[in-house]
Amino acid sequence: MSDILVPDWLSHHARATPDRTALVAGDVRWSWAELDRRTGALAARLATVGVQTGEHVGVLLANGPDFVLLVHALIRLRAVLVPLNTRLATGELVWQAQDAGLQLLVYDESTAVSGLETARIAAVLALSIERLSAPDHGEDTHIAAGPMDLSVVHGIVYTSGTTGRPKGAILTYANHFWSATGSAVNLGVHRDDRWLAVLPFYHVGGLAILMRSAIYGTPVEVQPRFDPAAVNNAIDHGVTLVSVVSAMLRRMLDGRSGRRLPASLRAVLLGGGPAPLSLLEECARIGVPVLQTYGMTETASQAVTLAPEDALRKPGSAGKPLLPTELRIESGEIHLRGPNVSPGYHNHPPGTGRTPDGWLCTGDLGQLDADGYLFVLDRRDDLILSGGENVYPAEVEAALLAHPAVLEAGVTGRPDARWSAVPVASVALRPGYRVSAEELQEFCRQRLAGYKVPVEIEFVAELPRTGSGKLLRRSLRDRWASR
Amino acid sequence: MSDILVPDWLSHHARATPDRTALVAGDVRWSWAELDRRTGALAARLATVGVQTGEHVGVLLANGPDFVLLVHALIRLRAVLVPLNTRLATGELVWQAQDAGLQLLVYDESTAVSGLETARIAAVLALSIERLSAPDHGEDTHIAAGPMDLSVVHGIVYTSGTTGRPKGAILTYANHFWSATGSAVNLGVHRDDRWLAVLPFYHVGGLAILMRSAIYGTPVEVQPRFDPAAVNNAIDHGVTLVSVVSAMLRRMLDGRSGRRLPASLRAVLLGGGPAPLSLLEECARIGVPVLQTYGMTETASQAVTLAPEDALRKPGSAGKPLLPTELRIESGEIHLRGPNVSPGYHNHPPGTGRTPDGWLCTGDLGQLDADGYLFVLDRRDDLILSGGENVYPAEVEAALLAHPAVLEAGVTGRPDARWSAVPVASVALRPGYRVSAEELQEFCRQRLAGYKVPVEIEFVAELPRTGSGKLLRRSLRDRWASR
Numbered sequence: 001m002s003d004i005l006v007p008d009w010l011s012h013h014a015r016a017t018p019d020r021t022a023l024v025a026g027d028v029r030w031s032w033a034e035l036d037r038r039t040g041a042l043a044a045r046l047a048t049v050g051v052q053t054g055e056h057v058g059v060l061l062a063n064g065p066d067f068v069l070l071v072h073a074l075i076r077l078r079a080v081l082v083p084l085n086t087r088l089a090t091g092e093l094v095w096q097a098q099d100a101g102l103q104l105l106v107y108d109e110s111t112a113v114s115g116l117e118t119a120r121i122a123a124v125l126a127l128s129i130e131r132l133s134a135p136d137h138g139e140d141t142h143i144a145a146g147p148m149d150l151s152v153v154h155g156i157v158y159t160s161g162t163t164g165r166p167k168g169a170i171l172t173y174a175n176h177f178w179s180a181t182g183s184a185v186n187l188g189v190h191r192d193d194r195w196l197a198v199l200p201f202y203h204v205g206g207l208a209i210l211m212r213s214a215i216y217g218t219p220v221e222v223q224p225r226f227d228p229a230a231v232n233n234a235i236d237h238g239v240t241l242v243s244v245v246s247a248m249l250r251r252m253l254d255g256r257s258g259r260r261l262p263a264s265l266r267a268v269l270l271g272g273g274p275a276p277l278s279l280l281e282e283c284a285r286i287g288v289p290v291l292q293t294y295g296m297t298e299t300a301s302q303a304v305t306l307a308p309e310d311a312l313r314k315p316g317s318a319g320k321p322l323l324p325t326e327l328r329i330e331s332g333e334i335h336l337r338g339p340n341v342s343p344g345y346h347n348h349p350p351g352t353g354r355t356p357d358g359w360l361c362t363g364d365l366g367q368l369d370a371d372g373y374l375f376v377l378d379r380r381d382d383l384i385l386s387g388g389e390n391v392y393p394a395e396v397e398a399a400l401l402a403h404p405a406v407l408e409a410g411v412t413g414r415p416d417a418r419w420s421a422v423p424v425a426s427v428a429l430r431p432g433y434r435v436s437a438e439e440l441q442e443f444c445r446q447r448l449a450g451y452k453v454p455v456e457i458e459f460v461a462e463l464p465r466t467g468s469g470k471l472l473r474r475s476l477r478d479r480w481a482s483r
Numbered sequence: 484m485s486d487i488l489v490p491d492w493l494s495h496h497a498r499a500t501p502d503r504t505a506l507v508a509g510d511v512r513w514s515w516a517e518l519d520r521r522t523g524a525l526a527a528r529l530a531t532v533g534v535q536t537g538e539h540v541g542v543l544l545a546n547g548p549d550f551v552l553l554v555h556a557l558i559r560l561r562a563v564l565v566p567l568n569t570r571l572a573t574g575e576l577v578w579q580a581q582d583a584g585l586q587l588l589v590y591d592e593s594t595a596v597s598g599l600e601t602a603r604i605a606a607v608l609a610l611s612i613e614r615l616s617a618p619d620h621g622e623d624t625h626i627a628a629g630p631m632d633l634s635v636v637h638g639i640v641y642t643s644g645t646t647g648r649p650k651g652a653i654l655t656y657a658n659h660f661w662s663a664t665g666s667a668v669n670l671g672v673h674r675d676d677r678w679l680a681v682l683p684f685y686h687v688g689g690l691a692i693l694m695r696s697a698i699y700g701t702p703v704e705v706q707p708r709f710d711p712a713a714v715n716n717a718i719d720h721g722v723t724l725v726s727v728v729s730a731m732l733r734r735m736l737d738g739r740s741g742r743r744l745p746a747s748l749r750a751v752l753l754g755g756g757p758a759p760l761s762l763l764e765e766c767a768r769i770g771v772p773v774l775q776t777y778g779m780t781e782t783a784s785q786a787v788t789l790a791p792e793d794a795l796r797k798p799g800s801a802g803k804p805l806l807p808t809e810l811r812i813e814s815g816e817i818h819l820r821g822p823n824v825s826p827g828y829h830n831h832p833p834g835t836g837r838t839p840d841g842w843l844c845t846g847d848l849g850q851l852d853a854d855g856y857l858f859v860l861d862r863r864d865d866l867i868l869s870g871g872e873n874v875y876p877a878e879v880e881a882a883l884l885a886h887p888a889v890l891e892a893g894v895t896g897r898p899d900a901r902w903s904a905v906p907v908a909s910v911a912l913r914p915g916y917r918v919s920a921e922e923l924q925e926f927c928r929q930r931l932a933g934y935k936v937p938v939e940i941e942f943v944a945e946l947p948r949t950g951s952g953k954l955l956r957r958s959l960r961d962r963w964a965s966r
Contacts, residue, residue: 004822006661006807014667015855017790018802147809178489181664186499191791217668307500308674320499324489326630339487372498418581467771 183324245272665805728755
């Protein structure tokens with residue numbers, strides 16, 4: 001299957017089903033023909049400012065039609081999408097802009113301050129999406145789509161490593177295609193499907209909704225941020241598939257106050273780590289078709305998902321591997337392999353995080369039950385999932401350690417009713433130094449996205465460590481949980 | 484995308500959704516787990532008689548569970564399926580058995596006579612499916628599935644060439660996968676889908692139903708032959724998708740005598756060449772969701788299919804190319820390209836029937852209307868479609884020319900209410916020879932399948948030819964049509 005060329009997905013749908021809906025966002029409703037036309041025009045504008053095939057373009061935009069359009073325009077040019085987390089601090093963005101080797105950074109009104117500052121420091125051209133999208137006063141230029149080589153790189157999506165530095169996972173068109181195919185076999189594809197995107201597009205969970213829409217030719221409904229009332233309203237008005245994390249699902253359920261779910265809602269995909277069993281049982285009781293799913297940036301989202309008929313039978317399980325994915329458990333760790341798995345990380349040697357025979361070592365612990373259903377025990381050993389965001393302890397520890405008073409820092413997650421977990425820190429000070437918890441939190445806020453700042457900091461004489469000096473985060477976590 | 488390995492389709496479904504139905508045939512109803520178990524057992528039996536990876540196995544079976552099982556067992560062994568047309572004369576079968584280089588020929592009760600005779604002449608091992616499927620008296624051996632390399636050859640499916648000799652089109656797993664993907668994007672995939680197979684599995688139209696079932700994890704319902712009452716009964720009992728040719732659709736409609744169609748019937752795919760407009764209009768009037776489709780062996784079935792919303796708007800059109808397929812019209816001829824297109828023909832040089840840049844020259848004439856919808860004008864210039872079977876004039880002419888009295892022979896199709904067309908022949912005799920039409924028909928019957936034998940033979944002094952001596956079949960056809 002080398003050199004597989006297929007027609008461009010968007011232009012296929014624009015030709016085959018031009019009048020079907022491609023995108024819904026507030027009052028905006030674009031057909032495939034309209035999305036194709038706008039994509040061709042934006043691609044022409046991007047080409048005018050110098051964006052070429054293979055170049056890396058940072059996208060620092062809020063969820064909305066502009067993000068969708070820009071994703072398609074970059075596909076049209078075969079430029080490489082680098083979605084940037086809008087919640088990152090400027091220092092983090094600068095690091096990613098430099099690591100990714102961006103040629104252009106696109107921002108919008110809501111991200112102008114950090115976008116321009118990032119671009120200035122990283123010496124990258126920055127343009128606002130408003131300016132790029134403005135009506136063209138010259139001739140009405142438009143770039144048409146050519147055949148798509150699925151082995152080409154579609155994007156680089158950053159996923160934090162446990163060393164504290166994010167890694168840019170390379171995702172090809174084939175990775176997205178196979179991920180979408182696996183989901184289609186599990187959930188089916190209905191002509192009336194409409195997938196709600198409230199997860200941010202800078203995360204693979206949100207981005208994959210866009211890619212499935214582009215592959216299946218079914219519409220995506222985009223909401224700018226998570227608002228339980230807006231999600232419930234969309235569900236009551238024909239959204240058939242929704243992807244959320246537990247904290248969102250909890251707030252959606254509270255917001256419905258027992259209002260019946262319409263039959264049109266086919267599935268609620270629940271990602272972002274193991275969900276509280278009580279929540280799943282409540283969903284089963286009131287008939288929410290919730291399907292736990294397990295995936296990550298490196299697998300282009302879902303890799304293991306519960307089948308609809310198993311939702312009630314196997315609560316707490318993430319189900320079985322989707323069509324293209326092989327799964328094995330090695331010494332308790334989940335290993336995955338398949339054509340949906342990223343070929344590697346940008347700026348990292350080939351084989352990073354892989355076994356010699358090509359299995360992705362997820363770092364997550366899991367078990368298969370007697371029927372072959374996956375139960376994820378721990379979302380990586382020490383990763384903190386807070387409101388659907390990944391907080392990597394090592395990264396927060398690195399920020400704390402940058403403070404002159406801090407000798408040792410250990411960060412872990414504490415269970416939280418609203419965010420599922422929040423970061424907390426144990427800190428040992430250098431002899432003779434003093435600093436308050438509030439001062440350290442403020443120090444972190446200068447360096448980290450708000451959700452990564454420890455909500456509580458305790459001062460200790462020393463941190464628990466293994467004989468070889470490695471921090472025992474699990475023991476820290478147990479201590480916080482029992483307080 | 485070279486070296487793409489994915490888990491085996493059947494074993495995926497047997498693991499992910501073991502209890503869902505895989506196959507329905509009369510009283511037989513197998514789940515995916517059951518089909519997987521039987522497949523593993525039959526694969527073990529085939530291995531015992533010497534079938535190895537890459538070997539060519541001829542399948543001369545009636546449509547039924549055994550055919551399905553054997554297809555899966557050959558996939559399990561990565562042996563190459565060579566489906567043989569049960570309506571062929573022994574001489575034709577012998578030629579294909581030799582051309583394909585069969586290592587084994589599998590027959591059933593209904594094909595034992597021609598199967599054993601073919602195997603004897605072609606010196607191929609022949610085994611009955613009954614014997615292969617008999618309960619194993621030794622240990623309960625079973626071959627498990629390994630990962631599937633999509634670039635591997637799945638089968639060789641014979642399609643007659645206009646030179647009169649069939650050509651074995653090579654179809655890979657990827658060809659079937661992409662064909663199924665294109666159809667899924669056009670029609671969707673529903674969990675409750677059940678596709679009715681009444682087209683013979685030795686044709687790509689029937690075989691592709693099996694492959695889609697294996698890829699989607701949705702059941703196939705198999706009927707041993709086309710019986711309008713049985714088809715209507717299946718439609719009334721939950722079949723959601725049906726593939727037929729015009730002559731079948733006509734008889735189905737007559738058999739319903741106005742009985743309402745259930746809402747569960749999602750689409751009737753209509754292949755096998757352009758359909759009479761009056762039939763399509765009747766379907767539109769009574770609400771049969773009929774979708775014309777255009778495809779061939781070399782494209783692993785459907786390559787162009789009407790979208791559901793266009794059925795009434797574009798009657799007579801085959802629609803637009805499916806997701807993986809590119810289409811162009813060159814000098815009136817339809818050219819196709821994509822990952823669903825066969826890599827070539829067995830025993831023919833690479834590039835046969837292709838342009839240098841990889842387009843498949845279909846030999847069919849077509850036009851695109853202003854909206855880009857394909858209208859197929861002629862199912863190849865002179866091919867005769869009789870009751871869903873391809874009759875290639877050159878092949879029939881070759882049989883006639885084998886008779887010592889025949890100097891020239893020209894075969895063409897005459898429109899027929901029941902079979903849509905039937906072959907007729909114009910023959911010029913050698914000076915001094917005499918033979919009756921009946922004698923020539925009997926002579927043909929010894930050499931050709933019954934449906935290929937001319938229903939009428941006229942004797943002429945000479946045949947119409949171009950200046951360069953090439954037979955003008957179109958002019959023959961016009962003359963027969965006006966008689």
